[in-house]
Amino acid sequence: MAFVLHTPETIKQAVRLQRETGGEYLAGGTVLLVRHAAKPIDGHVISLQGIPELKGIGYRGPVLRIGALTTFTEMHKSGLLGGHFKALDEVSRIMGGPQVRNRGTLGGNIGSNSSAADAVTALVALDAVIRREGNLITCIELSDEKVAASAFAKVGRRNAMAVSVANMAVARMTDGSYRVAVGACAPTVLFCQKTSAVLSSGGTFDEAAQALQSEIQPRTDRWGTEEYRRAVCPNLLERLLAEVAP
């Protein structure tokens, strides 16, 4: 086997190539290339960079559509995330560092399969819709009609280029309910169903914090300890609730 790079120009071609070769999609490469840093890539890689349909960010009616190949820099600079989608805007502003934000894409963040993927936490809270063609993520849709306000916070070991020790997004929905999502505190990014329910039904903060403790499943790893994660989550919740308060 050797390294074979495919450069499809349409979504259809990309999906077909993936099915035929079993290759990996390449978006910004900030995960893929790091994963292959020790050993050269040996196999099929399907670059998405030549597919215009995957790019761009814009409204269709009340729905904000973000192409999977849109970079974090493009998202932040679009100015379209400033209002109620603030959670995703904040991720786009602070994740990684400038180089990573220039290359890294929203689709790649989802495709990276990481419980510490910052954008995924924001998307879960925002009740985003992820559109796929086969196993190719094509775009992400956020709805003005659903979200009233949102906020995101992350804790890393330093202020940039830091894997999240914990991250959290909170959205206040137009129907008055809340959606809370947490990253890096369970095997996957977690939609905190109980916490969200407590908040949505007008429960106190203490009740919400307790629900949160019952839902997260933090472990000690190289980035942080279980006890730290248990301590930081309610603090983040408190901060983010203040930010999204009506």
Next chain:
Amino acid sequence: MGVVGTGQARSDAFDKVTGRALYTDDYSMAGQLYAVLVRSPYPHALIESITVPPLGPDCFVFTAADLKNNYIPCIFNDQPVFASDKVRHHGEPVAVAAAPTLEGAHALAESVQVVYRPLGIVDDMLHALDDDAPKLFEKGNLCTEFHSLKGDPEAEFGACALVLEHSYDMPVQAHGFLEPEAAFSYIGDDGRLVLISSTQNSFGDRFTVCNALGLDLQSVVSTAATVGGAFGGKDGNTTQIYAAIVTHFTRRPVRCVFTRQENIRWGMKRHAARVDARAGFSSDGHLIAFSGHIRFDTGAYAMLGPSVLRLGMEHMCGPYFVPNVKLDGELVYTNHAPASAMRGFGAPQGAIAIESFMNEAAGKLGLSVLEIRKINAIRTGCAGPMGGEFEHSIGFAQALSAFEKTAFWDEMKNRPLKGVGYGVAAGMMSSGLGKHVPDSCHVSIDRQSDGSFVVSTSLIDMGQGSATALAQIAADCLGVGFGQIRMRMGCTEGTGDSGSTAASRSTFVCGNAIALAAKKILGGENHAEARFDFPEAGGEAVHTMFAFIVQGVKLSVDRADGSVRLLDMVSITDTGRVINPTLLDGQVFGGVVMSCGYTLSESIRYRDGKSRETDFGNYTIPTSLDAPALENHIVEVPEACGPFGARGMAECPTVAVAPAIVTAVRSLCPDADISSLPIDRYQLMEKKHGVCSSHT
């Protein structure tokens, strides 16, 4: 008007920003081989056998069996070039494999079969001397120890108005230089082995190579390439010997460059330390008695550890006069990758104790943190902590006075901001290799036909800017412009052995040698050589000349996540006459940021003898967003025997940063127990929402 004292732009700046400067990895030659190490997968094991598979063409493997002397010359000579009977740390080199491609060399290294019999490991230095601890060496795990007693501290503690006591656990720090360890070697036209490397000591490398291969010194030429940072981590063998071994036996050009993983996991490190200290003050703030105990983890081999221990002990009382001092130290072996020199050389580990005591005592005795330091500040002629006396110029009191005039101090004293923590600490750092280590510098100056001069020395500019500062000294000594001087540095050819570029010594020792040689040139010679010997300390003292620093930090703590945000850091540096204020600021700022990482985010943690940190993704040095706004001021108290009055200072800025930060954090989080670095964020957080209860 001369150039000394001006912020002359660096002579290497243009070549570096345009990519013209040649780092070791930029060298290549036809027919070259790549050298890759066969490393131990075990932290502690007996080697039962090493089997080299049948080798293809252009493939080579060398082991201890190929060497004349299988050790790396250092203080104790306890470190083999290749482990042959026993490995003592994870990643220890067992053999070197070489092939025409890097991939080929890796594959070859993987094909070497080593049979190990794993042994129990020493993973915690605090248990290294336990009776049941596995022994790294037959003599046990005590590498060396140190004891010194002056006066009667035990008796005096009883009479003190205030006695403070604290212990600290200090982490392993990596140097974090941008360019990993690298060497390139080949056989020159004259048949001699040429070694080009990223190093702090080309003569030392030559000796290491000749010792291992049984060559006479004249058959090897050793040169530093452009070096991309070192900070002590390239003071000794890293890659040099491996490239040279392969070149020697194959007569082929060889490149040996460590990956960042190899650098982080197995490169030299700053010693982890356990510090126990006690200080007694009189009611008027005089430091009457001090006792300090340090245990350093040297890892599997001594390397420069014994010197680091001694210097750490010598600096443990800080820049203060103390009549009664007891110092005890141990250097212990563990199954960790060896620690050795790192900027500060043992001083930062101890400084946290004395500086924290000073701040705490000031509060308890009703003095300001500057007053208590002024009361105790050492002055020229003061007795040192181990006897002997401080013989050279000291501008510490002046630095304290200058600090008093800063806007920082005014704010801290008179209008501190709400929610902001302020911390002050001071430090001193010796310059020179210390007693019993030959410390001279050789320089030659050659007048060129165009009237310019070439100044040669084996000392090396690793990025600190010494080529520029030394050229400034040469220009003024020779009475010519800066552009008329070309520095030739870091080669074993042309000048004598000036030792390691370390210990904040280059500007002082080489500047003096340049001045001596320049005098001969001014006397009419076209070629002049000179040697300058670093003045030796008297009495029991090891070092005799010091730089001083007073630093203040301003920060806030986010109680929600326990993170520390550094706002400002002000330094007042005393290094005698300043040769180049811009370069001085660079040294201070770099040292400060390096130490912010030491205090807040950097640590190599071992689990089962293996480093959990593997690269710059998880070994988290500060980014520009983590660094405080930086400011440096100088006080110039000239040194009579220094070139233009200069003393060395490159390491000084690493000494007092941690205690300044720790003090400021404590002021905001009085309940936090900060007894280890990097500061544990968990200690600084508000924990309120059912955090400790279990949930079902």
